[in-house]
Amino acid sequence: xxxxxxxxxxxxxxxxxxxxxxxxxxMNENKIEKADVKPLLSILKHSPFRWPxxxxxxxxxxxxxxxxxSLVQALATLRGQYSSSVFIRLYVAADDKISNRYxxxxxxxxxxxxxxxxxxxxxxxxxxxxxxxxxxxxxxxxLLGANASRAESDMKSVLKLEVKIAEIMIPYENRTSxxxxxxxNISELSAMIPQFDWLGYIKKVIDTKLYPELKDIGPSExxxxxxxxxxxxxxxxxxxxxxxxxxxxxxxxxxxxRLFNLSRRFQYRWLEFSxxxxxxxTLLPQWDKCVxxxxxxxxxxxxxxxxxxxxxxDKKEMxxxxxxxxxxxxxxxxxxxxxxxxxxxxxxxxEKAKAVMAKVGYxxxxxxxxxxxxxxxxxxxxxxxxxxxxxxxxxxxxxxDFYWLRKEVPKTEWFTSPTTVNAFxxxxxxxxRFPAGELQKPFFWGTEYPRSLSYGAIGVxxxxxxxxxxxxxxxxxxxxxxxxxxxxxxxxxxxxxxxKCMINQYNNYxxxxxxxxVKGKRTLAENIADNGGLRxxxxxxxxxxxxxxxxxxxxxxxxxxxxxxxxxxxxxxHVRCNSFRPESAREQIYTGAHSPPQFRVIGAMSNxxxxxxxxxxxxxxxxxxxxxxxxxx
Ligand SMILES: [Zn+2]
Numbered sequence: 001x002x003x004x005x006x007x008x009x010x011x012x013x014x015x016x017x018x019x020x021x022x023x024x025x026x027m028n029e030n031k032i033e034k035a036d037v038k039p040l041l042s043i044l045k046h047s048p049f050r051w052p053x054x055x056x057x058x059x060x061x062x063x064x065x066x067x068x069x070s071l072v073q074a075l076a077t078l079r080g081q082y083s084s085s086v087f088i089r090l091y092v093a094a095d096d097k098i099s100n101r102y103x104x105x106x107x108x109x110x111x112x113x114x115x116x117x118x119x120x121x122x123x124x125x126x127x128x129x130x131x132x133x134x135x136x137x138x139x140x141x142x143l144l145g146a147n148a149s150r151a152e153s154d155m156k157s158v159l160k161l162e163v164k165i166a167e168i169m170i171p172y173e174n175r176t177s178x179x180x181x182x183x184x185n186i187s188e189l190s191a192m193i194p195q196f197d198w199l200g201y202i203k204k205v206i207d208t209k210l211y212p213e214l215k216d217i218g219p220s221e222x223x224x225x226x227x228x229x230x231x232x233x234x235x236x237x238x239x240x241x242x243x244x245x246x247x248x249x250x251x252x253x254x255x256x257x258r259l260f261n262l263s264r265r266f267q268y269r270w271l272e273f274s275x276x277x278x279x280x281x282t283l284l285p286q287w288d289k290c291v292x293x294x295x296x297x298x299x300x301x302x303x304x305x306x307x308x309x310x311x312x313x314d315k316k317e318m319x320x321x322x323x324x325x326x327x328x329x330x331x332x333x334x335x336x337x338x339x340x341x342x343x344x345x346x347x348x349x350x351e352k353a354k355a356v357m358a359k360v361g362y363x364x365x366x367x368x369x370x371x372x373x374x375x376x377x378x379x380x381x382x383x384x385x386x387x388x389x390x391x392x393x394x395x396x397x398x399x400x401d402f403y404w405l406r407k408e409v410p411k412t413e414w415f416t417s418p419t420t421v422n423a424f425x426x427x428x429x430x431x432x433r434f435p436a437g438e439l440q441k442p443f444f445w446g447t448e449y450p451r452s453l454s455y456g457a458i459g460v461x462x463x464x465x466x467x468x469x470x471x472x473x474x475x476x477x478x479x480x481x482x483x484x485x486x487x488x489x490x491x492x493x494x495x496x497x498x499x500k501c502m503i504n505q506y507n508n509y510x511x512x513x514x515x516x517x518v519k520g521k522r523t524l525a526e527n528i529a530d531n532g533g534l535r536x537x538x539x540x541x542x543x544x545x546x547x548x549x550x551x552x553x554x555x556x557x558x559x560x561x562x563x564x565x566x567x568x569x570x571x572x573x574h575v576r577c578n579s580f581r582p583e584s585a586r587e588q589i590y591t592g593a594h595s596p597p598q599f600r601v602i603g604a605m606s607n608x609x610x611x612x613x614x615x616x617x618x619x620x621x622x623x624x625x626x627x628x629x630x631x632x633x
Contacts, residue, residue, distance in 0.1 A: 002302075003302075007091050013373060018298065025389050026290035027287065028288060038376070039262070039388070043258075050063065050065070051252075052064040052244045054145050054146050055090045055146070058145045071196075071246060072204065077204075080206065082395075083395075084394075087234060089109040090105070092401040093105050093428075095484070100408055104228060104405070106223055111169075112256065113130075116590075119162060119166035129277050134159050141154070143269065177483055178476065184225060185221060185222050186217075187393070223544070237614050296393075299419070301547035311361055316370045316447075320542065325455075325459070325540030325543060326537065329540045334346060341444045341491045353466075356466060358462075360434050361418065361436045361439065362435065365413075379392050379393070380392070409429070418434070421438055422438060425465045430479060434462070442463060442574055449549070450564060452571065453568075455568055456567065464530055467532030470528075471526075497529070498632055501631075502524060504630075507626075509603070511598075511600070513585035514580075514588065515582070515586070523593065523595045530600050530603065531604045534604045572605075573600065
């Protein structure tokens with residue numbers, strides 16, 4: 001509704017006017033229907049996106065030529081103009097070992113289907129996904145002018161190529177911070193993988209008209225190569241692949257990400273595909289899609305509008321109370337109950353806990369109109385050109401992280417969109433982050449509600465994020481955010497031993513909706529955070545009762561017989577309440593970092609003695625693991 005209000009040249013900042021124009025262009029469905037396929041066809045008539053499968057069916061200028069095909073150029077345009085990472089993911093982030101400096105990182109990129117298993121398994125599900133995907137590519141090519149049998153054979157080769165890439169991708173469980181830290185300069189990378197012009201690629205991706213200081217990037221530029229083996233295998237595959245198939249694939253990736261910006265008939269074809277792989281039954285209403293577009297394209301502009309309309313500054317006070325309560329509880333547990341960590345490591349854990357910094361609501365800079373207007377000054381939207389506007393937002397997103405490359409990491413700042421309904425831990429800054437979107441019901445309950453509800457919901461979330469600093473990955477980073485081992489070997493061994501219990505516990509949860517078992521190793525970090533968060537928040541709640549109410553329980557809620565300890569746990573379970581279609585349940589198991597919501601509740605609560613006390617759970621039941629309980633923090 002905020003974006004629908006008419007533009008006021010007097011009241012709205014330049015940035016807000018832009019957001020409203022972008023929204024209006026997206027809502028102009030008549031215009032989008034009339035434009036139909038034209039805006040995409042004009043891209044397909046120019047290098048590097050001439051599409052072999054179309055032959056000369058969209059006119060002679062659309063004819064692809066093998067002789068003129070350049071892999072480097074096509075990949076660089078996808079990344080640099082469309083913010084689309086194919087085969088290679090190039091981005092700027094903090095150097096894990098020098099966390100106040102930015103560096104270029106190279107990683108594997110995602111494929112068309114969400115999980116590797118979709119390409120590799122021979123189950124009925126996986127096969128039906130691949131069939132649906134192939135047919136989707138074929139039909140899309142035909143809608144754009146391809147001959148059907150040509151499309152069929154060309155797209156079969158494209159699918160085969162993606163299967164080959166899926167085979168060499170490094171699985172999530174093997175992607176640990178220390179294994180992925182391979183720092184080298186571009187000339188060393190080129191010596192290791194000589195088939196690809198790495199320097200040429202990087203220089204083509206970065207727009208040095210925007211960032212003249214990056215013209216100096218040369219062979220001595222450092223990069224972190226996160227998956228060296230993947231890249232070696234990748235270019236072995238690519239050099240043996242037909243150029244035509246490579247071009248068909250790269251243009252497919254461009255086409256598929258633009259289908260949503262075309263007329264309805266393309267979106268309905270996507271829906272048919274999505275019905276098979278996600279169980280989706282309808283398209284999002286246009287307004288919903290347009291809000292998403294503007295929110296993603298201009299997160300700080302929409303963020304400020306949201307904060308001004310819906311965020312109450314006094315929420316920061318209760319967040320401060322919760323954060324300090326959690327910090328105290330984590331340290332108290334560490335000092336009083338941790339019997340496996342030696343004193344040297346404990347001292348450092350204590351220091352790290354004290355250094356965790358909380359960011360709440362929104363970053364201050366979004367309130368500075370001059371700064372925000374300047375930040376998006378290259379964006380010039382027009383109400384009548386939705387497709388053109390979208391391309392501008394892609395280019396803007398594609399280039400935005402290079403802004404940081406030569407700058408120092410602003411360790412006390414944060415860059416999270418305020419409308420995000422989620423919370424985060426950042427290892428490189430040792431920050432826990434709670435954007436305004438998360439600080440609403442059912443997570444955040446105001447001071448007019450019992451504290452038990454808030455501690456059980458947002459309190460557990462604060463504890464969860466805090467504990468990420470000490471999970472199987474976060475624990476490797478020190479209080480300054482550097483990947484620098486601070487654990488003694490003995491404490492590290494004991495930690496690893498204890499994680500086995502939790503891996504095992506979650507491995508045994510069978511999720512009916514997905515027809516699959518939870519992946520205990522894959523979800524370990526999140527399970528550690530859930531278990532720690534629940535304990536810390538409960539302890540912080542009891543301390544609040546002891547200190548702020550002299551030990552007297554909060555008044556019971558009228559008509560409910562639950563104690564506040566019970567309400568604390570109910571509030572946590574309430575937050576996790578969710579429902580899944582079988583298709584998305586399956587995807588959650590294969591690609592998600594978290595356990596399914598019901599096991600996020602059962603897993604952590606059944607390990608916790610205060611839960612079984614609150615509900616008098618008999619020993620050795622699902623909700624009371626007794627001596628079998630797993631615990632890290
Ligand atoms: Zn988490």
